[in-house]
Amino acid sequence: MVLTIVWLVAQLVIRPVSSTAIIAEKLAAGDLDQRVLVRGENETARLGMSFNRMADSLQDQISRLETLSTMQQRFVSDVSHELRTPLTTVRMAADMLHDNRENMEPLYKRSTELLYDQVDRFDSLLADLLEISRFDAGSQKLEIMSVDFMGVLQEVLTAVEPHLLRTSTQLTVHTNFQELMVDMDRRRIERVLRNLLFNAVEHSESKPIDVYVDASETALGIVVRDHGIGLAPEEIEQVFNRFWRADASRKRTLGGTGLGLSIAAEDVRLHQGKLEAWGIKGLGASFRMTIPIDQTLPMGPSPLPLEGYELLPLDDLGPSLEGSQSQEVPRA
Numbered sequence: 001m002v003l004t005i006v007w008l009v010a011q012l013v014i015r016p017v018s019s020t021a022i023i024a025e026k027l028a029a030g031d032l033d034q035r036v037l038v039r040g041e042n043e044t045a046r047l048g049m050s051f052n053r054m055a056d057s058l059q060d061q062i063s064r065l066e067t068l069s070t071m072q073q074r075f076v077s078d079v080s081h082e083l084r085t086p087l088t089t090v091r092m093a094a095d096m097l098h099d100n101r102e103n104m105e106p107l108y109k110r111s112t113e114l115l116y117d118q119v120d121r122f123d124s125l126l127a128d129l130l131e132i133s134r135f136d137a138g139s140q141k142l143e144i145m146s147v148d149f150m151g152v153l154q155e156v157l158t159a160v161e162p163h164l165l166r167t168s169t170q171l172t173v174h175t176n177f178q179e180l181m182v183d184m185d186r187r188r189i190e191r192v193l194r195n196l197l198f199n200a201v202e203h204s205e206s207k208p209i210d211v212y213v214d215a216s217e218t219a220l221g222i223v224v225r226d227h228g229i230g231l232a233p234e235e236i237e238q239v240f241n242r243f244w245r246a247d248a249s250r251k252r253t254l255g256g257t258g259l260g261l262s263i264a265a266e267d268v269r270l271h272q273g274k275l276e277a278w279g280i281k282g283l284g285a286s287f288r289m290t291i292p293i294d295q296t297l298p299m300g301p302s303p304l305p306l307e308g309y310e311l312l313p314l315d316d317l318g319p320s321l322e323g324s325q326s327q328e329v330p331r332a
Contacts, residue, residue: 016044020051032059083126087119094119128259132242135266142185142270144295149180149189149220153213156193160201168206171197175213182220183295188267192275195260196224196287203285204228214303220293221304225286231279239277240265264289272299278306 019036026034035055036048098116101109134140157173164171200209204226212223231239238244242262261275268275271291279285290302 016048020048023051027055027058032062079129081130084130087123087126091119091123128263131263132259135263140266140270142188144183144185146181147184147186147189149182149184150175150177150213151179152186152190153193153211153222156190156197159194160197163198163201167201167204169201169204169209171209171211173211173213177213177215180213180215180220182215182291182293184271184291185267188270189291192264192267192289193222195264196222196289199260199287200224200226200228200285207284212304215293216300216303218293218297218300219290219302221288221290221302223286223288223304223306225284225307227284229285230281230283231277231285232281236277236279240275261287271295274299274302276306 016036023034023036032055035052038045038048038052094112094116097112101112104112131140153173157171160171163169197209197211205228207227209227210223210225212221212225214221240261242259244262265275268289268291272295273289273291276288276290277285278288286307288302288304288306290299290304292299
């Protein structure tokens with residue numbers, strides 16, 4: 001009699017609960033079509049019906065969010081493409097006015113310069129939106145070739161130098177390499193380096209910036225380390241999200257769309273690499289890019305620590321490739 005009672009309890013209570021737990025695990029894994037089989041009208045059956053209603057509600061909400069996300073991506077893509085044509089016309093007019101600004105009165109000259117700068121910023125934002133739409137559509141392609149990474153880095157440093165001088169920021173590159181051949185898409189990796197360096201200048205608060213470059217047999221590593229406002233742990237988790245900014249109220253000196261690091265992360269991912277962030281609030285932040293030397297071989301671990309060589313003497317890290325010394329520049 002006792003065994004019979006135990007068997008009945010197992011059939012009526014324990015087995016349905018166990019089945020519900022299994023279905024819940026499948027739902028959590030992404031199989032939203034799973035439902036609990038309901039029998040009878042007891043408390044266990046009521047639990048099963050409530051569970052199924054919850055699953056239906058979750059599936060409906062997820063479907064609506066997916067539809068909304070698809071519509072949003074299509075809207076961004078369509079608007080970005082539609083704005084390209086009128087922006088090209090405005091760009092031509094702004095270029096013509098800018099080229100002849102010396103013949104204008106001071107008021108019109110200043111207005112022309114402002115127009116030119118804002119059109120350039122608008123063009124940059126539109127280019128970022130178009131790139132994001134290509135990532136969403138899965139239409140991005142890599143143009144892999146063997147490129148001297150140190151030469152690409154030097155070109156980016158030349159572009160960054162005016163902003164270093166303007167903000168009185170010292171930047172030093174630490175490496176033992178004069179030439180480093182890497183399989184990569186030159187345009188995309190150059191864009192990653194620009195985003196990382198401009199981000200460091202923006203948030204360094206005129207404090208020194210260190211760039212470390214090293215390579216193993218299979219992986220290239222570069223760390224951009226600033227000593228500015230830094231990142232909190234919760235900010236590190238969001239730093240690669242689209243349109244996210246650490247402090248929206250903070251005055252920005254280089255503009256920016258909030259898409260730079262997100263695009264950089266996508267570019268590195270396309271190279272089968274990693275882009276990682278580290279930081280301590282008030283002590284600075286560090287960004288590490290690691291990509292394979294050869295795209296046909298596994299990447300392996302990064303040759304550089306994520307935090308940079310903060311505690312080691314700089315003389316132990318090899319000669320400085322390029323340094324921009326602090327200098328006061330008259331402001332307009």
